[in-house]
Amino acid sequence: MTTHSAHLFSIATGSPEPIYRQLVDQVKRLVAAGQMAPGDGMPSVREVAQALALNPMTVSKAWSLLEMEGVLARRRGMGMEVAARTGAAQDTLQRAELLRPTLERAAMEARQLELDSDTVVSLFIQILKEQA
Amino acid sequence: MSTAIIQSAAISKQFGSAPILNALDWQVMPGQVIGLLGRNGAGKSTLLECLLGLREVDAGTVRILGEDVAQLSDATRARIGYVPQKSDLFEWMTPRQMLGYFKALYPRWNDAKVEGLLGRWGFDKLMQNKPISKLSGGEQQRLSIIRALAHDPELLVLDEPVSALDPVGRRDFLRELIDGVIERGTTVVFSTHILSDLERVALDLAFLKDGKIALQGRLDELLESARRVVGPAALLDGKPLAGELRRQRAPDGTVSVLTCGGVGLGLPAGAAGVRVDALSLEDLFIEVTQ
Numbered sequence: 523m524t525t526h527s528a529h530l531f532s533i534a535t536g537s538p539e540p541i542y543r544q545l546v547d548q549v550k551r552l553v554a555a556g557q558m559a560p561g562d563g564m565p566s567v568r569e570v571a572q573a574l575a576l577n578p579m580t581v582s583k584a585w586s587l588l589e590m591e592g593v594l595a596r597r598r599g600m601g602m603e604v605a606a607r608t609g610a611a612q613d614t615l616q617r618a619e620l621l622r623p624t625l626e627r628a629a630m631e632a633r634q635l636e637l638d639s640d641t642v643v644s645l646f647i648q649i650l651k652e653q654a
Numbered sequence: 655m656s657t658a659i660i661q662s663a664a665i666s667k668q669f670g671s672a673p674i675l676n677a678l679d680w681q682v683m684p685g686q687v688i689g690l691l692g693r694n695g696a697g698k699s700t701l702l703e704c705l706l707g708l709r710e711v712d713a714g715t716v717r718i719l720g721e722d723v724a725q726l727s728d729a730t731r732a733r734i735g736y737v738p739q740k741s742d743l744f745e746w747m748t749p750r751q752m753l754g755y756f757k758a759l760y761p762r763w764n765d766a767k768v769e770g771l772l773g774r775w776g777f778d779k780l781m782q783n784k785p786i787s788k789l790s791g792g793e794q795q796r797l798s799i800i801r802a803l804a805h806d807p808e809l810l811v812l813d814e815p816v817s818a819l820d821p822v823g824r825r826d827f828l829r830e831l832i833d834g835v836i837e838r839g840t841t842v843v844f845s846t847h848i849l850s851d852l853e854r855v856a857l858d859l860a861f862l863k864d865g866k867i868a869l870q871g872r873l874d875e876l877l878e879s880a881r882r883v884v885g886p887a888a889l890l891d892g893k894p895l896a897g898e899l900r901r902q903r904a905p906d907g908t909v910s911v912l913t914c915g916g917v918g919l920g921l922p923a924g925a926a927g928v929r930v931d932a933l934s935l936e937d938l939f940i941e942v943t944q
Contacts, residue, residue: 538932
């Protein structure tokens, strides 16, 4: 079990996505991909705020949301850690949910192109097969 | 509910016949970190100067830390730090002499902080003993920031504090602001055009336009709720949208509506050809202030 460095994270300014949201999504992706394992220690709010030059309240908001969603858990004493995983089925669902923003964008473009659902879905299936 | 640190009621200020502030009401609460945004010439500096009592208002009142700003006591003044846009520091003095001069004026003066900052921000012995007029614009600005932070103020007002700093200098300043100022619960009001810096440290935004605070809110919430709805006039004309802030019509008949906090936007059903965009802070700045 490791304690992760604050430098694992990065944010982009100038995005329509608020910074706390970027941090939340990043942690979820790292956890989903196994780069952060259950029990791993999270860097403190202060460390991340300093490393990324952010208001600590922004980092704290991200960590709290992740705790509420069960991705992180508060350690006895100080700090946060990656929460133990729940059932595998739920895990798949959670990971799929991470795709939502990308798919929502694709859906919007599909509507702008006035494509019907069947055409879009079969294209997506084709792309999935190509990559595999 | 705690009382406001800064409270302005219907302040107006006019230069010649040009009104700069127009019955402006504003509140800054303790612990807030607010970015003040507006176009060049919108009156940000004038507003900050009026709030600090450095400029008389034509009408209205300002209370700061519970006192009328027109009769600010020395004790209250010592709880405020201010970095002016143009640092008119005592140019004939050396940084050492200037800091010594101010140290004598303040009952509270954090020597360790001053020495730490001088060291970290590149003021070596030679530079500390050079007339301020011989320092570069960026060096003068850094010195002005050090002076404003030296007495651990409860309220820090910064007017374009990083305009003369390079990216490294700006990052150093942000880190100091985060570590030495925000973490202590200091209330911070600052104006800047560098939106990326603002996004990193400000939790609240206030837009100054036409002499009033045109829009104020939590930065996160503004980004999450602001939308630009673009579509043909035939669909959008005569249909006010939920949370609508402003509406524009391009010569080609395209209508663009800025909404904030609208639920479901109340778009006409099956509105094909209507595009809804999320906005970055830069987009929002342009939409709100132009």
